[in-house]
Amino acid sequence: MVTAFAVACAGTRRAPDPYLSDAHFRRAALVASLVNTANGYSQLRISHYDTGDAEDWSRLPEWNPRVEGVRAGELDTPEGAKAEAPLGAGARPVAIDAAALDGDEASLVALGEEAFFRYPVQTSLSAETATVSRDTFARYGFWIDEKRGAGGLVRAETANGDRIFAYTCATCHSAYRGGKLVIGVGNDLLNLGRLAVDAAASPDSIAAARWLDWGPGRVDVSTSEGLEPVRIADVRPTRWLTHLHADATVAVRDRTALAIRLETLIVTSHHQLVRPPRIIALGLAAYLASLASELPTVPPQTEVELHGANVFHENCASCHVPPAFTGAPVPLHVVGTNSYIGLSPDRGTGTYRVPSLRGVATRGPLLHDASLPGLDAMFDPARTTSTYEGGRLGPGAVSGHPYGLRLREAERLALTAYLQTL
């Protein structure tokens, strides 16, 4: 079993990371992380990431503007929360402290946590359509938390002093589970496609159909056409992954590869006009790695769970290899789920990544396209029949991943009981 990268304990100090200072090191790490150098995702990065030429993204200005989290209470005012409202006294850029730059792990993780909730990852002109009231806000699936604010939405100051709304990592990668805001889990209610349609004065009908097709919990963060929505990832198991993205576009040997993935996400979501300070990308990578510690390890205890563990070891563990319950990417024709994303010239690799099953019971919708609502549907033998009605994307068969579908009833129930413990 390959663990992606180790997590340092609080209080440890590493040598300052060469990712922060060494362009050759970064370029080599980027190239090594790209699984299929021919796809659009890889080509764009190969052309711009620490190339040393005029098109090098390193030449872009660093952006760490003054921001302020939108407060839940703003949604209760008669006019709702407005992007152009003046910034309050608490507005400031993500704080970059010297200890984090110096390699102090605890400071780096703290910086990453702050950035997860405050760094403006993607500016949004449509958010104001949602910030009219708590009801409208919730209708588009934004979470509301008295302490963490409104949907991870921030007000950011632009270079010319205007204010705009922007989404943070937390907008997409946090959601309520059992009455509690769980950080890192994909926001299965977030419906940015619906919001885009409602915010457009007169959306062209083809674009509108595409956006509405996303549905809640799915976003296209990879292409400009919006034709490739995938499930918003559960980033809690990131520490253990050897590959990122449903289609295993990025191999993560170490934290640098993850930091580069985040840095380049921010560059592309800002239309290649600005880049984040690298310490923010590194802090985010360190923080994401720390989230795995929030996943409880409860060993299977009841007879049913222990039986399920055996079923799992016989049928599943070759791909979902314990203790991380992930493994080498699987060719599309083997796993047999919808191959559209896996064949995409923009991002595909001809494989799907094996998701870690740690935390799977609280993950929300399953499979790369979020086509199934949860574990019961996943192992329902009826799901591959044409009369199936339990899929999230509409009636009809949800085919592929046939593993576990031929088990006897008692084994199947034991298996799902065991999966709840992971």
Ligand code: HEC
């Ligand atoms: C607009 C919603 C959105 C925002 C904002 C967003 N993400 Fe994501 N993120 C996604 C989606 C969708 C995926 C799944 C992509 C895929 O599988 O191809 C994803 C995937 C990831 C992955 C890969 C996880 C995996 O299992 O493969 C990581 C890590 C990640 N995001 C971290 C972040 C961080 C950190 C931020 C903030 C800097 C962020 N994301 C901002 C939607 C978002």
Ligand code: HEC
């Ligand atoms: C041949 C390798 C392989 C085997 C065997 C296998 N899986 Fe998977 N599993 C995958 C891949 C690949 C995916 C992702 C498919 C996709 O997203 O389209 C997946 C997805 C899943 C998911 C959805 C997780 C998520 O986050 O969406 C669950 C749950 C799961 N597998 C459980 C099991 C169980 C339980 C077994 C045994 C009964 C099993 N798998 C056997 C490769 C395998």
